[in-house]
Amino acid sequence: MQKSECHRGVQMRNRLTDNCDQRTSSSAQVKHGTRVQQSKSSSSTSSPESARKLHPRPSDKLNPKTINPFGEQPRAPSAFAAIYSKGGIPCRLVHGSVKHRLQWECPPEKLPFDPLLITLAEGLRETKHPYTFVSKEGFRELLLVTGALEKAVPLLPRLIPVLKAALVHVDDEVFERGLNALVQLSVVVGPSLNDHLKHLLTSLSKRLRDKKFKEPITTALQKLEQHGGSGSLIIIKSKIPTYCSICC
Secondary structure, eight states, X not given: OHHHHHHHHHHHHHHHHHHHHHHHHHHHHXXXXXXXXXXXXXXHHTSHHXXXXXXXXXXXXXXXXXXXXXXXXXXXXXXHHHHHHTTXXXXXXXXXXXXXXXXXXXXXXXXXXXXXXXXXXXXXXXXXXXXXXXXXXXXXXXXTSTTHHHHHGGGHHHHXXXXXXXXXXXXXXXXXXXXXXXXXXXXXXXXXXXXXXXXXXXXXXXXXXXXXXXXXXXXXHHHHHHHHOHHHHHHXXXXXXXXXXXXX
């Protein structure tokens, strides 16, 4: 009898010991899993990619929208980007230590304006580098060549809607590029632009309500009047009555 009771006691102690070991093992596994998760989390946080997200590099701020025009694009590129990537724009961006410049495949004066000038004007609505620089600088340089007047005037009916699209764009930088391009065009074509001014002045009038654009728009209107003559003044005053002529 005593041996039987002793034997049962030993069995109970063994079961208690097994249960205790199991709980200890489970507790150790939970702690180990927690440490592994913490280690993964710490490793993820300290990875270079995470560090860049938490602490962006100065270069990220300098060129936040720069992309590789010849690499794979996550989305379908714009018409201008597609043309540029396929070599449809006969120039390339050359990065300099102080400023960038364009390198033309042949002298710009030998290039046909149709459709190149219109394509460059369409590129003014781009918001990513290098398209922004190529379009605005290419447009400017093309208008500087000998014979630009004769080449540009026939394209005005097609150029004006494209410039208007830039002037009504919600992006302020796009608007500024469109405004500068309009002034550059007026310098070349002069009074020939007057017949098309009314299509552009409405958007300029709306932007005048923004104080930061009051000075650049006023300067642009003065340039339009200067190169368009008295005929341009009548058109400008009809759309923007508050405009003060340079002759006043």
